[in-house]
Amino acid sequence: MKREPAKFKVNGGIHPAYNKQLTAEKAIIEMPVPSLLRVSMLQHLGAPAKVEVAKGDTVSRGQLIGEHGGFISVRVHAPTSGTVKAIAEAPTATGGSAIAVDIEPDGEDRWVEDITPHPDWESLEGKKLISLVSDAGIAGMGGAGFPTHVKLSPPPGKVIDTLIINGAECEPYLTADHRLMVERAEDIWNGIRIIRKILGCATVRVAIEDNKPDAIAAMEAVMAEDTGDSAVVILKTEYPQGAEKQQIFAALGKEVPSGGLPMDVGALVENVGTTLAIFEAVVKGLPLTERVTTVTGFPVKAPGNILARLGTSYADLLAFCEGLQGKAAKVVSGGPMMGFAQHSLDATTTKTTSGLLFLRPDQVRTFSSMPCISCGRCVQACPMYLMPAELSQMIEAEDIEAAEELNVLDCIECGCCAFECPAHRPLVQHMKQAKAGIMAKRREEKAKQKS
Amino acid sequence: MVEEQKAETPEPVLNVVSTSPHAHSGASVQRIMLDVVIALMPALAAAVWFFGWDALRLTLSCVIACVAIEALCRKAMGRDLGIGDLSAVVTGILLAFNLPPALPTWMAVVGCVFAVAIAKQLFGGIGYNPFNPALIGRVALLISFPVAMTKWSEWTIPSPIGIDALSTATPLGLAKTNVMSAGTLPYHFDGGTMLQLLMGDQNGCIGEVSALALFIGGAYMLWRKVISWHTPGCYLGTVAAFSCILWIVNPEKNLPPHFHLLAGGLMLGAIFMATDMVTSPVTRKGMMVFGVGCGVLTMVIRRWGGYPEGVSFAILLMNSITPLINRATAPRVFGHQRKNKEKAS
Amino acid sequence: MILYTTLAIGGIGLICGSALALAARFLAVHEDPRVEELTAILPGVNCGGCGYAGCGDYAKAVVLDGIEITLCAPGGAETLANMAAFMGVEAESGEKQVAIVLCGGDSDQAPRQFQYNGVADCTAAHAVGGGDKKCRYGCLGYSSCARACPVGAIEITEKNLAVVHPELCISCGKCVRTCPRHLIKMVPESRHAHVMCSSKDKGPIVKKACKVGCIGCRICTKQVEDDAITMDGFLAIVNYDKPIESATVAPKCPGKCIVDTDPPPAPVEEEKVEAEV
């Protein structure tokens, strides 16, 4: 048996209503290319990509339309063949805005010609493999969107000995990763083997929460013949088991130091979706032009796990799921715990869009201005062992220094505190405010030092 | 500081947009307070059983007075009414439970003014008060009207000679005066005495007499996760351990631990007052420190202090150092080394 | 008797005095006396507008690190002259600068695009969905600037717009740094013609988002001489170092976003300020 129970678990965490039953049994369906794709140049964390096409150009699927805009940046490819209709700034799902390329599909959906599959990847060097990943424009598909090729090239001196594949999908409602593991376990496993080869690390742990027994079984089956040190780690179902630092602790019992990266404890965490994208990029030679997004929520008529091209507007996604029954008062890009609320359905999917969630008016809980009653529930729930109650009061009194002293920068914004808060205080927003304030102050100080 | 939904939004179809998380446990302050009120009901029933009309009179007048004063204060300060959170109801019931049955209504109302206006609303209302309002109300009354606040009705005490006698003192008060004057304890301890104290057939403040009823309420709050075991557990444990040591050292002059646990306001204090969220620590470790501190102070005041009962003062004193406890028991942040380890390495 | 008294007190005094003298000698700390003197010259409001933590810190920086003496805005020309005399440098006095919020889109003019639910703070609101105002450049009205202002010179109107009362402004520039949308600018007090819009969007987009936005029609640039108003993309910008006849320009603006602030807005009502603080 290639499975082991998680030996460790961070304290804190919460048990929200998961509601995964809405889509957990629904096979991934591919959505036809919509009438317009608006491909953002900021699909990831870091610098936006530089536009490589001009208005009126004809593009093919997989053709490069955005080149690296810096060291921490990701390439962008045309998700289908068609004509570039416009290049203009457009709002992103996260609330900002970025240059986007509008492509009108020609319906042929023709791939570019220079696609080179590497079924013989095992004979390739690590460096070549990383460049294939970089060329395919892969960013972390769990949500943060960190450029994968950067993650896969640790700086000299850092040794990564353990690869953790994140299949926890601890966010309520979302089932995209779950379905991928059930339906494409074999390909994910090959993706894992590619990463293993790149990093030269022996140990592989696939972390899955115990509410996905079929995914555990599927992954275990494909890993059965592996002779190396690999196993499925079964995590207790609890949010946020999928958070990087918490997951490393759960799987390995190691604490990533404050301000550090997983590589500081010799670990690397990749999402299952990213792993699959790596497989597609290397073995089939296909750049990343589509992803699975869970369109869900009680008001959605036909919720499902939709394989959609990047740049599909949220309105098109919803229409493909047969629209709404009844009213939706809140639209969230991503999961309910860390996703971004949308004020319209104009935003388009990116490499990080794991879900599109619609909430009924009665499910929407508004934050309020009630004072903290010091119940301590947030302190017990915080997986980073912070004291959100104290912090938020300090931040409300605009005492950012005190908050910095209490390590507000370690906050991962998972939302456990605000989930538990009986006074419905906007705790996460307070933390974000303080973090932004501290970062601004540090930048200012740096600028002062320079001048 | 939060912008509520604007009623006069120009277009009716605007989505609500906020930061994450977009899910919530459904807990609310109102629900927590309601749970506390529910948990207090068995004790209220016991109070009515033992003290009759007086219990009902005091409880009702305190609740009405507290809610009214809260509303008046909020109005005077030009803020939202905020009585919907039921915290004033809880304060009212708890204050009433801390009063002797014969106390005139007007005195109870004075206590409510202290509790709600001075100890709570002056600081800005729920969440901001550093001291437990009900206890401030009680202590203010105790100091202002010492005679009325220690006037008890008659009850049958189990006497050491075997003949039951009537007394108008509380079990703890009687013990204190007897030890001081005669140097001996006035009680005869057997199972019957304990049962009497457990059920609540004793003298005392209206809400504190029945340990059993308070215990039922505590169990309900534990089940509803309104409180955790840390504060009351450590409080009761410390009192038990402390009194046990004293008793073993000198059983002639010290009351046995079970007597300390069941008599007086300890159960009410440990289960309902020390667990008041606003004025107790937020960390588990802090709650334990808080409980132990309350226990030690209670026993010090009961044994050596001028008052027969030390629960109110002990909790108020611990309230005062709650911010310091919070600071001292802040958990080690994930990914940070413990301070002493840092020094060592 | 009097002798005893005098001797006793004198003796105690003598012993204490010598102990202190010894202490002062062995524990002496050298301090530049100029720091204290310069601190006395500064206005002492400790607004932090100079970028230092209070007047004392700024004085220290001036004396010890040779930082320029022009940073104290609240002190105005008088303080500057005194400082210059004290430090022995030439003073160049300029006109008093006052802050102005370059947005006229109140809740009647500029609609919101969603219901914002969260902390009532502009920086926080700006980070959630890009701000709830349809215009992504306009004033959000969550009073971050008003809270930052040390003298209460900024009022948030009933229609959710920040307005600076120039007569109260002490030119510390805190609001300029606070506004997440960079709408606040320091301008000479005598200037009355302002483009009350900061939207760089194209005309049609501006029109959808606000009734008093700058649509980039360039009419105003032709009304003035010597590039006193120039275009930054689709936004007209007043060049405050060049003269403008405010009465002639303002009426010509089709978007009604150039305003003539002469006379300035009504002084703040006392109660209003209290409510905001």
Added chain:
Amino acid sequence: MEYILIILGAVLVNNFVLTRFLGICPFLGVSKKLPTALGMCGAVVFVMTSASAVTWVVQNLVLEKLGIGYLQTIAFILVIASFVQLVDIAMKKFSPKLHAALGIFLPLITTNCAVLGVSVLNIQLEYGFLKAVIFGFAASLGFSLALIIFTGLREKIDRANPPKAFQGVAIALVTAGLLSLAFMGFASLVK
């Protein structure tokens, strides 16, 4: 045992700040931040302990002997002022940051009635030298205890939301009152 009772009495039962209401000025003035408060505590412990020793000597060996006991107040203040000056000079040298933070409240220890109070009480209670020093030390400990507790509370109160008329020192005084109410619990703990 007697000494322990003196200490307990001065720290808990007759706490200088909370039951005798002496030394309220620094109690309110430097209770905003814990490090500053701790610095103040150190200064007060030093001044009070040494002042009670010296004033005892001055009273019993000088003033009494010369029969000029009526000069007590002047003489004591002279001594206390010198001590405070000493602390001031030393602190400026060794901890200029704390010196700046304490600001005006450091020289104001001179007029801190707690210091004069303990010196006068020593004479009134006819304590011997050792008792006087211990009493002075205990009284300063009591002051420190009250100040530290109050500083913790103060940090919470400063974030509270009292009506405008009560903001700042007003609400701090109310809190001090409530705290002294709580300290009543120690009444007659030590006779």
